[in-house]
Amino acid sequence: MPEQDAFVRAYREADAEAIARLYRETVRTINARDYSAAQIAVWARPEQDGAWWRERMARYPAVFVAERLGEIAGFAETEDSGHVDCLYVHHRHQGVGIGSALLAAIETRARSRGIRRLFADVSLTAHPFFRAKGFTVLRKKASPHRGQRFELYEMEKHLEP
Numbered sequence: 001m002p003e004q005d006a007f008v009r010a011y012r013e014a015d016a017e018a019i020a021r022l023y024r025e026t027v028r029t030i031n032a033r034d035y036s037a038a039q040i041a042v043w044a045r046p047e048q049d050g051a052w053w054r055e056r057m058a059r060y061p062a063v064f065v066a067e068r069l070g071e072i073a074g075f076a077e078t079e080d081s082g083h084v085d086c087l088y089v090h091h092r093h094q095g096v097g098i099g100s101a102l103l104a105a106i107e108t109r110a111r112s113r114g115i116r117r118l119f120a121d122v123s124l125t126a127h128p129f130f131r132a133k134g135f136t137v138l139r140k141k142a143s144p145h146r147g148q149r150f151e152l153y154e155m156e157k158h159l160e161p
């Protein structure tokens with residue numbers, strides 16, 4: 001992490017409302033550069049409020065949260081299969097290493113558990129980031145979701161022990 005006032009910690013239930021806001025704002029500002037208004041509308045929906053995220057997060061063995069300048073700047077979900085699910089950085093905190101720090105936390109956890117491969121369905125928006133972090137493309141696909149088709153990259157990274 002490049003700044004002293006930024007750090008990564010484990011998710012707590014009290015974070016859910018801030019995560020709901022961060023997700024909505026990031027999708028509507030950052031991902032909206034690469035996807036249509038109709039796609040953005042199903043990606044970030046009104047029912048995805050704090051309670052929705054609290055219920056979702058309870059299903060993940062590990063969720064990391066990054067704080068910067070006193071607020072939640074990003075979050076990342078991972079599973080013991082090596083799956084990296086949501087990884088979102090707030091639009092006010094992009095490009096300062098938050099995504100890197102979250103992914104580093106996921107990699108450290110994976111290595112400590114003997115997980116040798118990370119994989120993710122990666123947005124067009126996040127593809128350059130994952131490529132910069134050593135992920136390679138398995139295939140490009142169009143994934144259907146609520147009547148929209150989302151162009152995504154299936155990516156993976158093999159971890160050295």
Ligand SMILES: CC(C)(COP(=O)(O)OP(=O)(O)OC[C@H]1O[C@@H](n2cnc3c(N)ncnc32)[C@H](O)[C@@H]1OP(=O)(O)O)[C@@H](O)C(=O)NCCC(=O)NCCS
Nearest residue numbers: 087088089094095096097098099100122123126128129132
């Ligand atoms: C992708 C995302 C998580 C990156 O987070 P970030 O905190 O801005 O990333 P970092 O600052 O740690 O960047 C690390 C490296 O990734 C690369 N990178 C990040 N975004 C990039 C972009 N849009 N284009 C090119 N390179 C990029 C840079 O090379 C950077 O390296 P540097 O440190 O040498 O500059 C963030 O842009 C995001 O939240 N995007 C929208 C949500 C999303 O699509 N999430 C993924 C769903 S699959």
